[in-house]
Amino acid sequence: MRFVSAEQVAQLAGVSRSAVSRTFTEGASVAPATREKVLKAAEELGYHVNDLARGVLANQSRLVGVVATKPEIGFRAHLTAALTKALIRRGSIPVLINTGETEEELLAAQKMLIGHRAEATVILSGSPPASFFELAQRNGQPLVVIGRAEPDADRVLAGNAEASRDAADTFIAAGRRRLAVIGSRSATPSIAERENAFVAAAHAAGFDVRIAHGRDSDYDGGLVAARTLFAEGERPDAIFCANDLLAFGAMDVIRQEFGLSVPDDVALIGFDDVPEAAWLSYGLTTFRQDPAAIAARAVMLLDRRQQNPDEPRACERVIPQIVFRKSFSKP
Amino acid sequence: MRFVSAEQVAQLAGVSRSAVSRTFTEGASVAPATREKVLKAAEELGYHVNDLARGVLANQSRLVGVVATKPEIGFRAHLTAALTKALIRRGSIPVLINTGETEEELLAAQKMLIGHRAEATVILSGSPPASFFELAQRNGQPLVVIGRAEPDADRVLAGNAEASRDAADTFIAAGRRRLAVIGSRSATPSIAERENAFVAAAHAAGFDVRIAHGRDSDYDGGLVAARTLFAEGERPDAIFCANDLLAFGAMDVIRQEFGLSVPDDVALIGFDDVPEAAWLSYGLTTFRQDPAAIAARAVMLLDRRQQNPDEPRACERVIPQIVFRKSFSKP
DNA sequence: CTGTTTGCTGCACAGCCGTGCAGACCGCGT
DNA sequence: ACGCGGTCTGCACGGCTGTGCAGCAAACAG
Numbered sequence: 001m002r003f004v005s006a007e008q009v010a011q012l013a014g015v016s017r018s019a020v021s022r023t024f025t026e027g028a029s030v031a032p033a034t035r036e037k038v039l040k041a042a043e044e045l046g047y048h049v050n051d052l053a054r055g056v057l058a059n060q061s062r063l064v065g066v067v068a069t070k071p072e073i074g075f076r077a078h079l080t081a082a083l084t085k086a087l088i089r090r091g092s093i094p095v096l097i098n099t100g101e102t103e104e105e106l107l108a109a110q111k112m113l114i115g116h117r118a119e120a121t122v123i124l125s126g127s128p129p130a131s132f133f134e135l136a137q138r139n140g141q142p143l144v145v146i147g148r149a150e151p152d153a154d155r156v157l158a159g160n161a162e163a164s165r166d167a168a169d170t171f172i173a174a175g176r177r178r179l180a181v182i183g184s185r186s187a188t189p190s191i192a193e194r195e196n197a198f199v200a201a202a203h204a205a206g207f208d209v210r211i212a213h214g215r216d217s218d219y220d221g222g223l224v225a226a227r228t229l230f231a232e233g234e235r236p237d238a239i240f241c242a243n244d245l246l247a248f249g250a251m252d253v254i255r256q257e258f259g260l261s262v263p264d265d266v267a268l269i270g271f272d273d274v275p276e277a278a279w280l281s282y283g284l285t286t287f288r289q290d291p292a293a294i295a296a297r298a299v300m301l302l303d304r305r306q307q308n309p310d311e312p313r314a315c316e317r318v319i320p321q322i323v324f325r326k327s328f329s330k331p
Numbered sequence: 332m333r334f335v336s337a338e339q340v341a342q343l344a345g346v347s348r349s350a351v352s353r354t355f356t357e358g359a360s361v362a363p364a365t366r367e368k369v370l371k372a373a374e375e376l377g378y379h380v381n382d383l384a385r386g387v388l389a390n391q392s393r394l395v396g397v398v399a400t401k402p403e404i405g406f407r408a409h410l411t412a413a414l415t416k417a418l419i420r421r422g423s424i425p426v427l428i429n430t431g432e433t434e435e436e437l438l439a440a441q442k443m444l445i446g447h448r449a450e451a452t453v454i455l456s457g458s459p460p461a462s463f464f465e466l467a468q469r470n471g472q473p474l475v476v477i478g479r480a481e482p483d484a485d486r487v488l489a490g491n492a493e494a495s496r497d498a499a500d501t502f503i504a505a506g507r508r509r510l511a512v513i514g515s516r517s518a519t520p521s522i523a524e525r526e527n528a529f530v531a532a533a534h535a536a537g538f539d540v541r542i543a544h545g546r547d548s549d550y551d552g553g554l555v556a557a558r559t560l561f562a563e564g565e566r567p568d569a570i571f572c573a574n575d576l577l578a579f580g581a582m583d584v585i586r587q588e589f590g591l592s593v594p595d596d597v598a599l600i601g602f603d604d605v606p607e608a609a610w611l612s613y614g615l616t617t618f619r620q621d622p623a624a625i626a627a628r629a630v631m632l633l634d635r636r637q638q639n640p641d642e643p644r645a646c647e648r649v650i651p652q653i654v655f656r657k658s659f660s661k662p
Numbered sequence: 663c664t665g666t667t668t669g670c671t672g673c674a675c676a677g678c679c680g681t682g683c684a685g686a687c688c689g690c691g692t
Numbered sequence: 693a694c695g696c697g698g699t700c701t702g703c704a705c706g707g708c709t710g711t712g713c714a715g716c717a718a719a720c721a722g
Contacts, residue, residue: 072412081403
């Protein structure tokens with residue numbers, strides 16, 4: 001099945017193909033009468049300019065790759081959605097590459113994107129190898145990385161360290177003494193940074209921190225980590241969870257399996273503020289990350305990079321704000 | 332910033348552009364020696380075939396549009412992820428159009444997709460106007476609709492009616508008598524179908540059904556609907572919720588605001604089986620929909636349609652199976 | 663009425679690629 | 693040495709588009 005081409009429209013309208021092209025080009029010089037004829041013929045045939053061919057000519061495809069692992073989970077789902085929306089509003093075409101963490105898969109995705117001359121790639125997760133950045137650079141493809149301190153690309157970072165320190169200080173100010181932190185073994189850089197910053201801040205204040213890990217940074221990870229924390233050793237009275245999903249898992253174990261009260265026996269703080277954090281069953285105190293704000297920064301970096309390819313790498317920071325709910329009240 | 336072109340590779344390798352093209356074309360005839368030279372030059376320059384131009388030539392872009400409203404919410408997040416994964420595996424390039432429900436926005440998205448010669452469009456939500464189908468048809472663009480009985484397109488349907496009838500029968504068989512159903516005012520066809528089928532089945536068995544609606548089919552909608560059900564009138568002892576999110580909201584209101592027990596005072600059944608349904612706080616009995624299975628059917632329909640454009644519209648059904656958890660035990 | 667300006671139009675080319683076709687070259691048989 | 697078959701190669705074209713340039717007609721000024 002063939003799409004309608006400008007040639008066909010030109011024939012029907014009785015003009016040259018150039019006239020058709022000019023009709024659909026902003027600011028080109030066409031007589032109103034011919035323009036009318038062309039538009040009518042186009043309408044009749046259902047013609048739309050072939051943006052692919054236009055892109056080949058102008059050397060810009062308007063495609064932007066969004067690379068994410070498990071884009072359906074937790075905060076990443078919201079970030080992905082916000083990003084695609086922002087890209088569409090900008091006139092770009094978001095290509096969602098839902099890939100595994102494997103290096104090969106990532107490189108295959110990159111080949112696909114470079115093959116289609118994607119104008120830029122935004123990376124939400126996974127740990128791209130050095131060759132990834134090198135190839136992108138050589139093809140002049142701007143790269144924006146979200147949530148990872150990657151010096152070879154523009155990046156948007158959450159204030160993980162600041163927030164985590166804040167969490168530790170607030171726990172301590174509220175009189176909590178037996179601190180713990182829950183992270184995961186398959187930690188993304190963000191998760192690891194939160195965990196480390198919390199531990200460092202607690203140590204700096206003279207407190208020890210028990211550390212527990214789930215397999216992944218999800219609900220099941222929270223279950224597992226909380227069970228190890230409460231099954232033996234000194235039970236914590238305040239736990240900082242590296243993201244909300246971990247916190248939900250932990251909270252459920254604490255309440256349902258150990259019969260303890262949140263926040264009386266154990267205070268909890270999460271990270272991300274996904275909508276579930278406000279659900280009545282949880283009421284999780286957490287650090288709010290605004291996906292729309294992060295997406296806006298990413299798009300801004302993209303714009304800037306495209307206008308000015310040789311500028312030094314930039315880094316945007318979005319500082320999360322704590323939102324107090326039932327799982328830990330303001331001291 | 333320019334991408335590397337085949338011309339440049341040809342020059343570096345000291346061959347003609349045709350040789351380069353043939354090197355990267357499956358099944359073309361190139362001498363091993365030249366192939367080697369070309370590959371080496373390509374590697375050195377970081378060359379990748381321009382799939383856009385290739386697409387212009389072959390009249391196929393490999394782009395597939397995925398149109399969804401709020402792709403970050405509930406089951407739709409999982410469906411979107413599964414679909415993009417399936418498309419990538421098939422060698423297609425998923426373009427995620429995250430659009431509002433507005434007719435204009437939908438048509439703008441369609442123009443974008445047709446302009447880029449997307450080979451097909453999969454629609455996950457929204458109610459496209461008739462002109463949408465007409466334009467797609469005229470441009471020979473296959474359309475797959477998920478979860479809506481749209482006669483002008485191939486479609487994948489969940490067995491909403493079967494499942495909802497099953498829910499009613501199971502409630503009744505368990506001795507529940509005061510039935511209710513929770514839907515939403517901004518109902519998608521799926522939600523409405525579930526609601527109606529449940530009511531019809533209950534009526535057929537001689538039972539009345541109280542109906543409550545949230546604004547949207549989400550957690551907040553569940554809160555609002557449950558409050559109206561329990562604030563006045565005869566309190567139900569069994570509620571069928573048109574999706575899991577509604578069920579979570581309803582369950583939280585029933586337990587936390589009215590101090591009732593689920594499942595002792597009120598039994599609940601949801602729909603979708605999102606991961607949260609298995610969380611300890613909820614343990615929701617629900618109908619499992621497998622996003623991967625639905626995605627696979629959608630891709631299958633795509634394949635079939637592309638091979639055989641004139642075949643009559645097809646309809647695939649995926650029947651959900653009930654998963655029993657704490658919120659309502661098997662009678 | 664004539665010269666000049668203005669506004670459009672069509673031609674041709676550029677930007678990528680795949681591929682039919684004819685010709686070059688190599689190896690081989692006689 | 694010469695013809696022949698087969699493999700590869702380069703040329704040129706086709707598939708879409710945007711745009712510089714030259715030419716043409718109309719409008720306008722004198």
